Amino acid sequence: xxxxxxxxxxxxxxxxxxxxxxxxxxxxxxxxxxxxxxxxxxxxxxxxxxxxxxxxxxxxxxxxxxxxxxxxxxxxxxxxxxxxxxxxxxxxxxxxxxxxxxxxxxxxxxxxxxxxxxxxxxxxxxxxxxxxxxxxxxxxxxxxxxxxxxxxxxxxxxxxxxxxxxxxxxxxxxxxxxxxxxxxxxxxxxxxxxxxxxxxxxxxxxxxxxxxxxxxxxxxxxxxxxxxxxxxxxxxxxxxxxxxxxxxxxxxxxxxxxxxxxxxxxxxxxxxxxxxxxxxxxxxxxxxxxxxxxxxxxxxxxxxxxxxxxxxxxxxxxxxxxxxxxxxxxxxxxxxxxxxxxxxxxxxxxxx
Amino acid sequence: xxxxxxxxxxxxxxxxxxxxxxxxxxxxxxxxxxxxxxxxxxxxxxxxxxxxxxxxxxxxxxxxxxxxxxxxxxxxxxxxxxxxxxxxxxxxxxxxxxxxxxxxxxxxxxxxxxxxxxxxxxxxxxxxxxxxxxxxxxxxxxxxxxxxxxxxxxxxxxxxxxxxxxxxxxxxxxxxxxxxxxxxxxxxxxxxxxxxxxxxxxxxxxxxxxxxxxxxxxxxxxxxxxxxxxxxxxxxxxxxxxxxxxxxxxxxxxxxxxxxxxxxxxxxxxxxxxxxxxxxxxxxxxxxxxxxxxxxxxxxxxxxxxxx
Numbered sequence: 001x002x003x004x005x006x007x008x009x010x011x012x013x014x015x016x017x018x019x020x021x022x023x024x025x026x027x028x029x030x031x032x033x034x035x036x037x038x039x040x041x042x043x044x045x046x047x048x049x050x051x052x053x054x055x056x057x058x059x060x061x062x063x064x065x066x067x068x069x070x071x072x073x074x075x076x077x078x079x080x081x082x083x084x085x086x087x088x089x090x091x092x093x094x095x096x097x098x099x100x101x102x103x104x105x106x107x108x109x110x111x112x113x114x115x116x117x118x119x120x121x122x123x124x125x126x127x128x129x130x131x132x133x134x135x136x137x138x139x140x141x142x143x144x145x146x147x148x149x150x151x152x153x154x155x156x157x158x159x160x161x162x163x164x165x166x167x168x169x170x171x172x173x174x175x176x177x178x179x180x181x182x183x184x185x186x187x188x189x190x191x192x193x194x195x196x197x198x199x200x201x202x203x204x205x206x207x208x209x210x211x212x213x214x215x216x217x218x219x220x221x222x223x224x225x226x227x228x229x230x231x232x233x234x235x236x237x238x239x240x241x242x243x244x245x246x247x248x249x250x251x252x253x254x255x256x257x258x259x260x261x262x263x264x265x266x267x268x269x270x271x272x273x274x275x276x277x278x279x280x281x282x283x284x285x286x287x288x289x290x291x292x293x294x295x296x297x298x299x300x301x302x303x304x305x306x307x308x309x310x311x312x313x314x315x316x317x318x319x320x321x322x323x324x325x326x327x328x329x330x331x332x333x334x335x336x337x338x339x340x341x342x343x344x345x346x347x348x349x350x351x352x
Numbered sequence: 353x354x355x356x357x358x359x360x361x362x363x364x365x366x367x368x369x370x371x372x373x374x375x376x377x378x379x380x381x382x383x384x385x386x387x388x389x390x391x392x393x394x395x396x397x398x399x400x401x402x403x404x405x406x407x408x409x410x411x412x413x414x415x416x417x418x419x420x421x422x423x424x425x426x427x428x429x430x431x432x433x434x435x436x437x438x439x440x441x442x443x444x445x446x447x448x449x450x451x452x453x454x455x456x457x458x459x460x461x462x463x464x465x466x467x468x469x470x471x472x473x474x475x476x477x478x479x480x481x482x483x484x485x486x487x488x489x490x491x492x493x494x495x496x497x498x499x500x501x502x503x504x505x506x507x508x509x510x511x512x513x514x515x516x517x518x519x520x521x522x523x524x525x526x527x528x529x530x531x532x533x534x535x536x537x538x539x540x541x542x543x544x545x546x547x548x549x550x551x552x553x554x555x556x557x558x559x560x561x562x563x564x565x566x567x568x569x570x571x572x573x574x575x576x577x578x579x580x581x582x583x584x585x586x587x588x589x590x591x592x593x594x595x596x597x598x599x600x601x602x603x604x605x606x607x608x609x610x611x612x613x614x615x616x617x618x619x620x621x622x623x624x625x626x627x628x629x630x631x632x633x634x635x636x637x638x639x640x641x642x643x644x645x646x647x648x649x650x651x652x653x654x655x656x657x658x659x660x
Contacts, residue, residue, distance in 0.1 A: 162493035165513035166416055235496025239417045239503070271415055273503075290496060318493060319509075 046106040047072040048256065051093055051137065052114030053086075054079050056217045057152075061111065061249050062086055072105065074098060075114065093133040102140040109148035109256050110141055115189060117154075117219060119182050119309045130185040131192070138196050141203060148204040150255050153190040155211045155241075155265060156183060160320035166239070167323035170209070170263040180311035197261070206255045208248075210266040211322055212315075215245030215345040221315075222346045223307060230278050234287040236317045237275045243268035244337035244345055254331045264331055265322035269339040274316055280343040290317065389428040400481040401427065408483060408506075416514075418483065418506035426505050430472040433465075437609055438570065440469055442477045444616035452519040452561045453619065454552055455484065455526045458545055458644055459534030461571035462594050465607065470526060470566060473614050485518050486526040487511075512555065519559045527552045529637070536580050536592030542572035543648050548641050550633045557633075558626035563640055565617040567647035573658055574607035610658050617647055 048065060052058050053073030062071050063083065072087045073079060079088040091097045093114055116129045134151075141149050158168045159176030174191070177184035190207060197205040212221035221242065224230065243266055251266050278285055288296070293313055300306035327333040337345075390398070405420035413419045434440045457470055471484040487510035493499045508514045518525055528534060529548035537546065556563050577594035585593035598604035620643065622636050 162499075163490045163509065163511060165511045165517075166508060167513070167517065169513070233496070235498075235500060237417075237500045237503075239413075239415070270411055271413075273413060273417060273419070276412070 044106065045070045046108035047087070049074060049101070049105075049107050049110045051075065051110070051112050053088065055113060056215075057213070057245055057248070058113050060245060061113070061252055064249055064253065069108075072101070072107075074101060093136060094128065098136065099140055102144050102146075107144065107146045109150065110137060110146055111150045111152070111252060111256070112137055113152050115152065115186065117186070119312075120304075123182070126182070127185045130189050134189050134192055138192060142196075142200055146203065147258075148206070148256065149193075149196070150206040150208065150252060151189070151193045152252070153193070153207050153209045154186065155209045155267075155320060155322045157187045157190050157209065158320055158322070160238070160314040160318035162318050164319050164321075166319060167321050168265070169323050170265055170326060179314060180309075182309065182311070194263070204259070204261040206261055207263040208251060208255060208266055209263065209322065210243050210248050210251070211241040211268065211320075212243070213245055213248055214242045214342050216348070217245055220308060220312060224316075225278070225281050225283075225343060225346045228283065230281070230283050230285045231293070232274065232278070232285050232287050233293055233313065233317050234289045236290070237273045238317060238319045239271045239321060240274045240277055241267045241271045241321045242277065242339070242342050243335065244342040247335045247337055247342075250336070251327065251331065251333045254333055260331060262326070262330070264327040264333075265324045266327050266333065267322055267324040268335045268337065268342055271321055272339055277339070277343055280340055281347070385425065389425050397427070397431065397476070400475065404475070404481050404483055414506070416485075416506060416508050416518075417503035419504040422504040423483075423506065426501075427472065427475065430468050431476060434469050434472045434476070434612070438469060438612040439609075440473060440612040440614060442473045442614045442616075445473065445477045446479070447616050447618055448474070448478060448524070448564055449562050449619050451522045452559065453524045453564050454519070454556050454561050455524055455564050455566050456552060456640055456644065457526065457528055457566035457568050458543075458648060459528035459530045459532075460537055460542070460568065461607070462535060462575040462577055462592075462596065463607075464528075464535060465574065466568045466571040466612075467526060467528070469571075469612050470568065470614060474524065482524055484524045484526045487515060512551075515555055516559060519555070519561050524564075529640075532591040536577070536594055537572070538580055538594070539572075539576045539578060543569075543652060545641055545645050545648075548637050550630060550637055553622065553633050553637045553640070554626045557622055557624050557628075557636075562619040562621050564619050565640055565643045565647060567615040567617070567644055567651055568612065569615070569648065569651045569655060570610040570612040570658075573610045576608075611660060613651055613655065615647055615651055617643055 047070040049072045050058055050062055051074045053062050054075040054077040058073070058075070062073060065071050066083050066086050071085075072089070074089050074091060074093060076090060076092045078090055079086070082088055089097070089101050091101070112134065114133070116126055118126070121129075138149070140146070155168070157174040157176045158164070158172050159174075159178060159180065161175060161179075165172075174187045177187045190209075193205055193207050196203075197207075213219055214222050214225065216222075247268055248266065251264075254260070255264070275285075290313070294310050297306055297308065297310050297313065301309050324333070401420060401424055408414045408418060409420060455470065455474075457466065460466060467486055471486070474484045475481050483506045486507050488502045488507045490509055490511070492502060493509055508518065515525060529552050530546045531549060533546045537544070552563070555561070575594070575596050576598060577596050579595045581593040581595065585591065598608070620640060624632065624636065
């Protein structure tokens with residue numbers, strides 16, 4: 001009962017039918033590298049494709065990997081300050097050009113960081129980008145028999161709930177969308193990867209579910225800890241886990257090793273109460289009664305005076321922590337940054 | 353003077369003079385409270401708390417949120433309640449096995465003070481001192497202050513995963529298998545055990561954990577309930593609605609200062625399949641229930657007086 005070793009090995013070994021990379025219905029449109037770099041021939045070293053490479057996390061991952069292996073980025077944003085040996089394609093993952101990249105390049109792995117978490121984006125854009133875009137990526141991975149795909153999901157798919165066990169295992173139901181409908185497509189992306197895991201046992205599918213990522217990244221938890229005055233909920237002080245972006249980047253590196261597959265929760269240093277984490281930032285707090293917080297935040301959010309939608313209040317109210325035992329045992333992952341280092345990292349390098 | 357600049361001046365005053373004054377006041381109150389806590393705890397208890405926190409929370413808090421800095425006040429209050437108010441007598445604590453254990457006790461007294469007293473007894477009399485964990489109702493997590501209070505005292509949300517994790521960490525778990533039915537017993541049914549739930553036995557079998565039967569005597573008489581209005585309780589969404597005449601007397605809101613007697617029995621070891629039929633599990637649960645009932649009966653016979 002203690003050692004749940006459901007390290008989900010696929011039961012079927014029958015490969016699926018759609019593995020014919022020879023057919024080429026789209027014609028041979030040559031993909032253009034935005035950097036104007038000479039295109040790689042198919043005999044070159046296989047590349048690791050990083051979607052969403054221009055984000056802060058993507059840049060860190062690319063910088064860490066590009067000296068050891070060929071890195072190829074796909075993002076619709078331009079890649080400023082791109083190291084010379086990284087190829088970058090400034091394209092939308094939903095467009096057909098993405099397919100051309102996959103067809104014309106030898107690829108050893110895909111790291112999908114290009115999941116949109118912006119609650120301000122329109123629902124339609126958010127949904128098609130996340131779900132339809134990721135479906136395309138999965139389609140190409142299956143079509144061109146790319147041996148590995150790593151999806152950066154999030155522990156938020158479990159959702160902060162009053163009835164959560166203190167540490168959620170990878171088998172816990174994904175109920176994050178129950179109270180926060182805007183993140184349902186993130187749950188859907190995680191589910192798509194799960195079904196892909198079973199449909200394509202010949203491809204190593206890895207789903208990483210890190211807790212709140214802190215550092216130079218511009219995500220909700222880091223932005224929250226960057227507020228000049230940090231609002232909290234009066235009478236609530238849940239235990240919180242954070243993970244330093246460097247540790248996450250290392251974990252992605254570990255997940256790229258051949259043979260690794262499955263779902264892994266990722267956590268950083270030992271958990272601490274929210275109050276203690278905020279204390280580390282040295283910023284003042286304002287406790288607000290919950291009965292007032294939601295009605296106050298709703299209009300502020302609508303008027304764009306607050307960058308947090310109301311359902312995110314649950315993250316400072318209830319526990320949403322994970323058990324990262326499987327990542328430690330199977331991936332050989334162990335966090336290197338202390339809680340203080342991790343939390344202080346949010347205010348470092350703000351302007352780079 | 354226009355109202356805006358008045359507001360600004362008021363804000364300035366509050367920030368420059370009001371806030372430091374309030375902080376100073378808070379610090380003084382804190383110091384006084386620390387003094388009281390230290391007096392109540394005494395040197396022996398400070399030493400016990402240090403031992404426990406060294407083991408559970410070397411980095412400040414344990415993974416469940418138990419906070420020694422906060423818990424010391426609660427421990428001080430519970431010690432006063434147990435030693436001075438209820439004058440608890442503890443027997444058989446040396447029978448408590450080291451490592452993981454499920455403490456199974458009878459539940460009584462309208463409000464769960466019996467849990468507090470059992471937990472503080474293990475902390476005060478146990479050797480080594482230990483923090484007993486109990487499972488808290490899930491909706492308590494939605495209440496401000498209550499959720500924080502429970503977490504900082506080391507109490508956890510009542511889900512099976514948490515219980516299994518605590519036992520895996522080798523911690524003592526306190527369970528009242530009677531639930532609120534036991535808590536809300538009327539006076540005429542005192543010391544008659546109601547139906548036991550089966551969950552604790554399945555947990556014990558699955559995790560191969562010994563069960564320590566605990567008999568609590570004295571809690572039944574702290575509030576004398578003459579009836580339980582079930583329909584009113586249902587209408588108010590409360591677990592029970594006891595009629596307690598003493599509440600109408602001045603000072604009657606306090607429990608009667610009966611003497612608590614906490615008796616720890618011999619640990620029971622069970623083997624078997626945790627997913628067995630209810631009937632099979634029930635037999636094992638019946639053994640625990642009978643043990644506690646006979647401990648209660650013996651304790652009641654030996655008890656000379658309710659208050660002394």
